[in-house]
Amino acid sequence: MKYLPIDSQLFVRNRKKFTSEMKPNSLAVFNSNDIYPIGADSTMPFQQDRNIFYLSGVDQEESILVLFPDCPKENHREILFLRETNDHIAVWEGEKLTKEKALETSGIKTVYWLSEFERIFKELMSQSETVYINTNEHYRASIETQTREDRFNKWLKEKFPAHSVAKSNPILQRLRSVKDPVEIALIQEACDITEKAFRRVLGFVKPGVWEYEIEAEMMHEFLRNRSKGFAYTPIIASGNNANVLHYIENNKQCQDGDLILFDTAAEYANYSSDLSRTIPVNGKFTDRQKAVYNAVLRVKDEATKLLVPGTLWADYHVEVGKIMTSELLGLGLLDKADVQNENPDWPAYKKYFMHGTSHHMGLDTHDYGILTEPMKANMVFTVEPGIYIPDEGFGIRLEDDVVVQEKGEPLNLMKNIPIEAEEIEALMNS
Incomplete structure (x- = not known):
């Protein structure tokens, strides 16, 4: 891994918090992600399942974590199963976790090789009543690919049909x-790497550059600062491309007089940052561009102030909508009749600002969090309002990452x- 070692006490604390919420005499299982094939012998770069990483710090394929806090055998209350390494693997693929290194990474003392999994797991299941399975139920998830976890869950329920099944x-x-201080520091590191990259492109952008050159x-700046990348x-x-919310082609030439909307940020140690900025290609905003920008x-600054403990997600977005409506009236994009006659289910401001203002952030860019529950201290959110005006050939989004205090x-x-x-x-023209 490119990133520096993370204190294993983070993962010890995370496991303790998780197991304290489990039912009596239950165990939980978490699998690493697959390495996904592309074609022939090519594969996509490995991305660890965020839940097993959150609970163990293990960032390696073919790993399994079992948590059984009420296990009669004390040494079986936390177990890691790992792919056994050997000299051949070391030569062809590089170093894998040894049992000693796994303990150092995770704080878990009991580590077995995967070849022993079924034998030991059968014993554990005979001692437990409920098994927690790991499923992806994020509100934005839309998954068609069967994952390693999906296959395991299917096998488990067929093999042990008499067990009660619960959800992790x-x-x-x-x-x-709710983030641990160590997690907040890791997200801060991702943000700091993003800052270096953004400052780099401020000195690079000029009329005629291509979007992919900026990418x-x-x-370059991400990789040289221990990030895997975006x-x-x-x-x-650039230009009207900014009015396509998820424009990712990045294949157009940047023209004099246009704006460039960036929604680009680094990861660090599997933790995300999420930045949006909008800059003028030639280093100078027009009066109209600057008015919309400001x-x-x-809106961003006022919305940020609303992110305090106790705030409800739905109420927050209603309030941000009022702030945005006021600004759009001031810009002449809406008039009073538009607001008076608006559809409550799709307010007038949505013509120019059609996405949400904030989302949870952490191990996933759109991180876990229950939107029907009040905000708490140490939650991390984006704040990302935008105004998109296809008729004027530009769109502006500004986004920062903030921690609720x-x-x-x-x-x-x-x-x-x-x-x-x-x-x-000033920076573009220095």
Whole structure:
């Protein structure tokens, strides 16, 4: 892994929080993700299942974590099963986790090779009544591919039909949404790497550059700072491309007078950052562009203040909609009749700002969190309002990542990344 070692006590704490929510005499199982094939002997880069990583720190394929806090055998209350390494694997694929290294990484003392899994797991199941399975129930999830976890869950239910089955997901949705200080530090590192990349492109962009060239500049800076790369598919949208919310082709030439909307950010140690900025190709906003830009910035700043403990998700978005409506009236994009006659299910402001303002962030860019429950301290959210005007050939989105505080305004993890229009102009022209 490119990232520096993470203190194993993070994962010890995470497991303790998870097992404290389990039913008596139950066990939970978590599998690593597959390495997905492309064709011939090619594969996609490995991405670890976020739940097994959250609970163990193990970032390796073909790994299984079993948690059984009431197990009669004390040494079987936490078990890691790993792919056994050997000299051949070391030569062809590189170093894999040894049992000693797995303990150092996870804090788990009992480590077996995968070849022993079925024998030991049969014994564990004979001692338990309920088994927690790992399923992806994120509100944005839309999955057609059968995962390693899916195959395992099918095998488990066929092999042990008399056991009660419970879901790990509701527990993890709550636990993962509130970040440990170590996690916040890792997200901050991802944000700091993103800052370096953004400052790099401020000095690179000029009329005639291509969107993919900007993408390459950012990737260069990510890799040289221990990131695997982009936390999500990058959006580098010049001109009217910015009005396509998920524009990812990044294949157009940037023209003098246009704006470029960036939605690009680094990961670090599997933790995401999520940044949006909008800059002028030639280093100078027009008066109209700057007026819209500053309106978006005001909405972002006011929306950020609303992210406090106790706030309800639905109420938050209603309030942000009111702030945005006021700004759109000021810009002449809406008039009073538009607002008076609006459809409550699709308010007038949605013509120019059609997506949500915030989402949870962490191990996943759209991280776990239950949207019907009040916000809590140490939750991490994006704040990302935008105004999109196809008729004028540009769209503007601004986004920072913030941590909800027990008292006061959220902590902005991206406070050092340039955002004021005048600062961006000055840096582009320095």
